[in-house]
Amino acid sequence: MRKKILSALLLITVLFGQLSIVSIGSSMDETIADMEAQEAETKEKISDLEKQTKETQDAINELNEQKQQTQNNVSSLQDQKSDLQDTVDDYSDKLDTLSAEIADTESAMAEVSAQIVELNAKLQETEALRKERYESLKKRMQMIYERGGEESLLMILFDAKSLKDFLTLYEYINDVVVYDQTKIAEYQALVDSIAAQVAEIELKEAELNEYQASLDEKHGELADLTDTVMGQLSSTNSALSSERSKLDDYEKQLSELDEKMKSLESQTAAAQAELAKQIAERLALTKEDTSGSYAASASELEWLAATIQAEAGGESYTGKLAVGSVIMNRVKSSAFPNDIVSVITQNMQFASYRSGKVELIIANGPNSTCIQAAQEVLDGARVGDYLFFMTQYWADYYGISEYTMIGNHAFFYRWVTNKKSDGGGSSEESAPGDPAPQEAAPAENPPEEAQPEQAQPEETTPPDAAPPEEAPQETPPEDSGGDAGSE
Template sequence: MKRKLCTFLAVILLSLSVCGSAQASQSEVDRLKEESQNASKAVDDIKNKQKETEDAKNQLESQANDLSGQISNLNNQISVVSGEISETEENIAAVEADIETLNKEIDKIQASLDTQRKAMKLRIKYMYESKSTNTLVNFLESGSMSEFLQRLEYMSQITSYDQRQIARFEKTQAELNAKKEEVEEKNRQLNAYQDSLNSKRSQLGGLVGSATSALNTTNSQIADTQAALAVLEQQLSEAKEYEKRILKQYQDAQIALAQKLAGEHGAYKGGYSTNDEETLILAALIQAEAANQGDAGRLAVGSVVMNRVASSKFPNTIPGVVYASGQFAPVTSGRVALILAEGPNSACQYAAAQAIAGNINTDALFFCTYTYAQALHDSQVAAGQEGFLDRTAGTTINAHYFYNYK
C-alpha cells in the first residue's frame, strides 16, 4: 500500500504563533509561534485582570450604595429622635409649670390651714376659759332649759364647722401632695426619657460618622479601580494590537515556509478577480470545514476551492465551486449559510484572502478526514480491491487528507 503523505506540513501546523517577518525558516516560525502564544496570554491576562477589577468596582459600588442607604436611614432616625427630644422638652417645661402651680396651691392651702387652726385654737381657748362659754355658767345664766340647749348647740356647731374645715383642707392638701408626687414622677420619667433620647441621638451620630468615613473610603477605592480600569483598557488595546501584528507575521512566515518546503504546486497560480462577497463565501466554507484545523488546515481548504476554480473540471467561480451540488456537506446542511449570516471569523477570512491571492499550500482538488480515508482504504482492501490510499496521491494536514487521483 502506497501512501504519499506530506508530513512536513503537519510539522508546520504545530507552529501556531505570531511575530517577526515572513522568513522561510522553521526556527523563525517556531519563534513566532512562542511569541504569538505569549502575546495571546498577555491579552488573556489583561482581560482577566479587567474582569477582577470590574468585579471589585461593582462590589465597591454596591457597598457604597448600602452605606449611603444606611446614612440616609440613620439621619432619618436622628431627625425623628430630635423631634421626640423637642417634644419631650416641651412636655418637661409644661410639667415643671404644673409642679410650680401645684406648689403655689399647696403653699396657699397650707397657709389657710394654718390660719384656720390658729383661729380654732383661739376659739377653743376662749370657750373653755371664758365664763360666757363655761357650760355651768351658761346653765346657771340660762333663763330656761331651751336657752341652755341653744347655747350648747351653737358651741357644738362652731366646733363641728372648724373640724369639717380642717378635714377639708387636709384632704385637699393630701390630694395636692399626691398630684404633686404624680407630676414629679412624670417629670422624672420625662427627664429619664430625654436622657435616653440624647444618648440614642449621640449613638446614631456616631454611627453616621462611622458610615460616612467608610463611604468616603469606599468612594476613594472606587476612584482607584476606575483609574486602574482605564490603565488596563489602554494596556489591552496595545496588547491586542501587538497580538494582531504578531499573528499576521506568523501567518506570513508559515505560508512562506510551506511554499519553500512544498515547492511549486497546485493548479491555481493566483489572478482570480473577486469581491468581498465571494471572499466571505470562501471564508464561511473554510470555517465550516476547518475552523479548528490551524492556519495550514484552513488555508488548505481554501486552496482546494481555488484549485477547482482554475480546473476545467469544475465551475470557474468561487460561488460556483462552493455551491456545486453534492460537493460540500456544510453547504447542504445549511452550516455555511449560518456562518455567512453571523460573519466568518477573522482567521478564516485571512485564509480565504491568502488562497485567492495564490498563496496556496496544496495542489489537491479533493479532501476528506484522514480517519475516513483510512477506513475507506481498509474496507476496499478487505473487499479485495485496490485501496483508496493506493489510488490517490495526497497530503495529511492535521485531521484532513488532501488528495488527487493518480
C-alpha cells in the same frame, strides 16, 4: 600509435566529464544543505515568534479574566452603594420623625413645667393660709387648753341660769367644736390635695423624662447607625473608585498587548513568507516523488476521511480523491510533516481543522464514500502531484498562474503568481504551503459579494477573508508554510 592517442584523449575526456558531474553534484548538495540550514533558522525564528504570541495571548486571556472579575466587583459595589444610600435615606427619614417627636415631647414638658410652677405658686398661697389657720387653731387650742381643755367648755354649761340659757350655751359650744373640726378638716384636705397634685405632676414629669430619655437613646442609636452606614458608604465608594481604576489599567494593558500581538503576527507572517521563499527555491532545484502507498493506522484513516469530507463532502468522487492526494503528497514531501495527522493539524493550514469541523466529523464518524476515497489514496491512488488547493476565486485573486480545476477547487503543485493578478501577486514562485509572498498580499479585503458561490457550501469550507496589507492571510507553518488550500 594514433589509436593509442585517441584512446588516451577519450579517457581523459571521460575522466574530466565524471569530475565535472561529481563537482556539480557536490555543489548541488552544498547548495541544498545551505538552503536547509537557512530554512531551519527561519523555522526557529517562527517558533520563537509563535511562543511569544502564545505567551501574549495567555496574558491577554488572563487580563480579560481579571477585567471581568473587576467588572463584576464594580457591579456588586454599585449595588451595595445603592443599598447603603437607601439605608442612609431611610435613617435620615427616621431621624426627622424622631426629631419631631422630641420637639413635641419638649413642648409637652414645657407645658407641664408651667403647670408645676403655677401649682407651686398656689401651694405657697395655701401654705400661707395653712400657717395662718394653724396659728389661729394653735391659739384657740392654747386658750382651750389654758381653760382646761374641752372640759372647760362643758363647765360653761354650769353657768346657765335657765334651761334656755343652757340650751343656748350648748348650741354655742357645739357650733365652736363643729367650726373647729371643719376648719381642721378643710386644712387637712387642702394639704392632702396639694400633695396629690404635686405627686401627680412629679409622676407625669417622670414619665415625660423617661420618654425623653428613650427618644434620646433612639436618636443616638440612629445617629450611630447613620455614621456606621456613612462609613460603609465611604468605604464602598473608595473601593469602587479603586476597582474602576483597575479597569482603566486593564484596558491600557490590553491595548498594549493587542499592539504587541499585531506586531508579532506581522513578524510571524513576514518570517513565514521568507520561509516559503526559501522552501520554494530549494524545491525548484529538484522534483520530489510523492507517489506510493502509505501504511496508515485506523485512526489516521479516520482523520484522512474526515478531512476529505470536511473539504470536499459535496464534491465529486474525483474531487474527494484530489483532496486526499494533496494530503498524502504532503506526507511524502520533505517540505511537510511525514504523517497524516501532523499534516492535517499543521499550524495555519487546513481551515476545516481550525474551525473544528474535522473533529466534529470524527466524533460522528466519516461517511462511507469518504472512507473509501481515503483508502484509495492510502493505497497509492493519486489525482496529480498537487500540494495545494483552493477555490478558483481565491486562486485568481492571488494570481496563481498554473492550476487545474477539479470540481470547485483549483489544484496546483507550486505557488507561481502573475504580476498582473488582482491579488497583487508577482511572478515569483512560492513554496508549498505559502499562499503568497508577503509583498503579493492584497491591500484590502475583497468584497464579500465578489466571492464565487460554492456548489454545496454546507460541505465545503468557505474561504477566509483576504489577508491584511502587511501579511498574507494564510501564513505558513513551521515546517513548510502556507494553507492547504481548503479555502
